[in-house]
Amino acid sequence: MTKATYDAIIIGAGHNGLCLAAYLQRAGLDTLVLERRHEEGGGANTEEPVMAGFRHNLHAQYMEFFDIMPMIQDFGLEDLGLRTLMPDAQAGIAFADGRPPIVLHRPDRLDATRASIARYSAQDADLFVELKRRAMALEALVATNLYNPPNLTDSTPGAQADMAEALYGDLGVGRHYIQKSPKQVIDDLFETPELRALLYRVTVEWGFPVDQTGTGGAFLSFVMWTVGNWKLALGGTHTLAKAMTQACYREGVDLLESSPVEAIIVEDGRAAGVRTRSGREIRATRLVASNADLRQTLLDLVGEDHLSSLWVKRAKAYRYGPSHVLATPMFCLYEPPAYSSARWDPDIDRCFYTMVGFDGPEDTIRYIRDAYSGLLPRPAAGTWVNSLWDASQAPAGRHSATGWYFMPPASSLDARQWAEVRAEYNDRFLEVWRESAPNMTPDNVLAHKLYTPDQIERKNLMREGDFSNGEFSPDQMGANRPFPEASSYRTEVDGLYLCGPSAHPGGGMHAACGYNAFKAISEDLGLASPLVAERGY
Ligand SMILES: Cc1cc2nc3c(=O)[nH]c(=O)nc-3n(C[C@H](O)[C@H](O)[C@H](O)COP(=O)(O)OP(=O)(O)OC[C@H]3O[C@@H](n4cnc5c(N)ncnc54)[C@H](O)[C@@H]3O)c2cc1C
Incomplete structure (x- = not known):
């Protein structure tokens, strides 16, 4: 039975809300979490939406922050059932004409990555591996940036330029690279079209528009650190939400599902x-x-009457998409895809994440630009077959494949048009998939379904289907996220805090928005700091 009064109330049991709740309760605040859906986790969810026994992660697939996420250590989430695996072959691209794939391996197998790229260019292979090796040494810096409020000094172009120079200057990748767009950096560094096609795609996946100038530094540090540094949550991504929920219960948090909040009382x-x-x-x-997202929190739940005109203006100007909008196709398979490119390198058949339908860099660029400008791109995808590593994700002898299509924002099409996309787009993609994996015939597919941006918006209230709850561009990142006056997790309404991805560092399964909100709250209320000396954040 929930009480009439709590010390702290959190709206939304996404992984960030759960993270904040656990820390608050541990710090002695009687805490309640209200979730509008019937289950906790938000984007950390796994379901069987196509056929019984075939599990699919509807949203988050790869987990890149588990080694640095404070909550996993501080609340012993592994003792509460969180299990992970890091496949050896991490990111691959397969081609319709069966030419060699490129396969990026996990960071302790850079020799294999070098061999794969060297099939096309020894020079690219050496440079990529060296950049990756140096980016991996940035782990402490990535962690410090994520798990602290945005630092005005560190995020200035001057500071980023100094960092690029110190890290990569001897490779000729110095300070002027930070003003470039990711595409300009990639084109400048690598001559291999196949590698460029792959890198464009992994860049946009992290939400950095390939043509956005001024984010070259983010590509060299953050994207190079995350690519191929991915873990799979055994049992499905929902196991993260489950372990976090258990941690909350263990601390004594009250959780109430199916309880949408309609207003914040001011x-x-x-x-x-x-x-x-x-x-x-x-x-x-x-x-x-x-x-909840920024506009809902400020404009719908608080209401304009309780806000200054500046905050109303800022909230209305906050942009969602177009660069972070995905749809999730889900396939129930007899056999996993078998690529013709595998005659060069069998690892392409056991890649954690495989890109299909991009025969060259122009295809990737056209695809991304179409989606950003409100058009349906020719089908192509990043694909996952998690049952290759985790037998719990499909019935015995069968396979579950999931993927991501980039799509126009939810409001680009009306309900009827999205229904048409759901009815036909997967079949069109299967034709493309079959060009590089001939066994992807209709006979190999027991059933399939597509989950589109309008549905992501409805299910999770991720506006426009934007997976980061707000575009990543320099004016909405770091100390500008969501807008400068609100970048400390505090709002102009006393006692109201932001703990979702509209705040720094944005979307992703890192729980940093919840953790940093706790830091701000503990400072305001004089609670014990969560900082762990050995960890440094
Ligand atoms: C298709 C897709 C793929 C993705 N893939 C990855 C990936 O591979 N790796 C990765 O790291 N990230 C990925 N993400 C991003 C990730 O899912 C999100 O960034 C993450 O879910 C944000 O977590 P959160 O806890 O802050 O918010 P959310 O997960 O959005 O949770 C917010 C919660 O608040 C609830 N809520 C909202 N309004 C109210 C209200 N009024 N009252 C009560 N409750 C409310 C919602 O129901 C929801 O449960 C992906 C996202 C999408 C859409």
């Missing part, structure tokens, strides 16, 4: 509680934190 300029859609009011004596 009294005398202070967040005093919430009202749920059923009309129930629950009071908060210390704080309310929102894992």
Whole structure:
């Protein structure tokens, strides 16, 4: 039975809301989490939406931050069932004419990565491996940047240029690279079209538009660190949400599902509680934190009457998409795809993440630009067959494949048009898939389904289907996220905090928005800091 009053109320049980709740309760605050859906986890969810026994992660697939995520250590999530695996072959690209694939291996197998790229260019292979090796040494820096409020000094172009120069200057990849777009950096560094096609795609996956100038530094540090540094959550991504939920219960947090919050109660300029859609009011004596997106939190839940005109203007100007919009195709298979490129390198058949339908860099660029400009691209995808490593994800002898298509933002098409996309796009993609993996015939597919951006928006309230809840561009990143006046997780309503991906560092399964919101709250309320000396953040 939930109480009428708590110290802290959190709106939304996404992984960031759960993270904040666990830390708050441990710090002595009686905490309630209200979730509108019937289950916790938000984007950390795994379901069987096509056929019983075939599991698919509808949203997050690869986990790149588990080794540095404070909550995993601080709350012993591995003891609560979180299990991971890091496939050897991480990211691959297969081609329709069966020419050699490129396969990037995990960071301890850079020799294999070098051999794969060297089939095309020894020079590219050496440079890529050297850049990757140096990027991996940035782990502490990545962690410090993620798990702290945005640092005004570190994110200036001057500071980034100094870092690029110090890290890569001797390779001729110095300070002027940070002003370039990722595409310009990739084109400048690598001559192999096949490698470029792959790198464009992994760049946009991390939400950095390939043509966005001024993000070259982010490519060289963050994208180079994350690519091929991915783990699979055994049992499905939902196991992260489950372990976090268990940690919350163990600390004594109250969680209430199927309880959409309709309003944040503001009294005398202070967040005093919430009202749920059923009309129930629950009071908060210390704080309310929102894992919901920025516009919903400020404009719908708080309301313009309680905000200054500046904050209303800033919230309305915050942009969602077009560069982070995905659709998730799901296939139930007899056999996993067998690529004709495998005659060169069998690892392409056991890649964690395989790109299909991009025969060269022009294809990737056209595909991305079409999606960004509101057009349906010719089908191509990044694909996952998680049952290759985790037998729990499909019935015995069968396979579950999931993928990502880049798509136009949800509002680009109407409901009827999205229904048409769901009806025909997977079949068109299967034809493309078959060009590089001949066994992907209709006979190999028991059933399939497509989950589109309009559905992502409805299910998770990720506006426009934007997977980061807000475009990544220099004016919406770091100390500018979501806007400069709100970049410290605090809002102009006293006692109201942001703990979702509209805040720094944005989308992704890192729980950093929740962790950093806790840091801000602990500073304001004089709670014990979560900082662990050996960890350094
Ligand atoms: C297709 C897709 C693929 C992705 N792939 C990856 C990936 O491979 N790796 C990765 O790291 N990230 C990935 N992401 C991004 C990742 O899923 C999100 O960044 C992440 O889910 C954000 O977590 P969160 O906890 O802050 O918010 P969310 O997961 O969005 O959770 C917010 C929660 O708040 C609830 N809520 C909202 N409004 C209310 C309200 N009014 N009242 C009560 N509850 C409310 C929602 O129901 C939801 O449960 C992907 C996203 C998508 C869409």
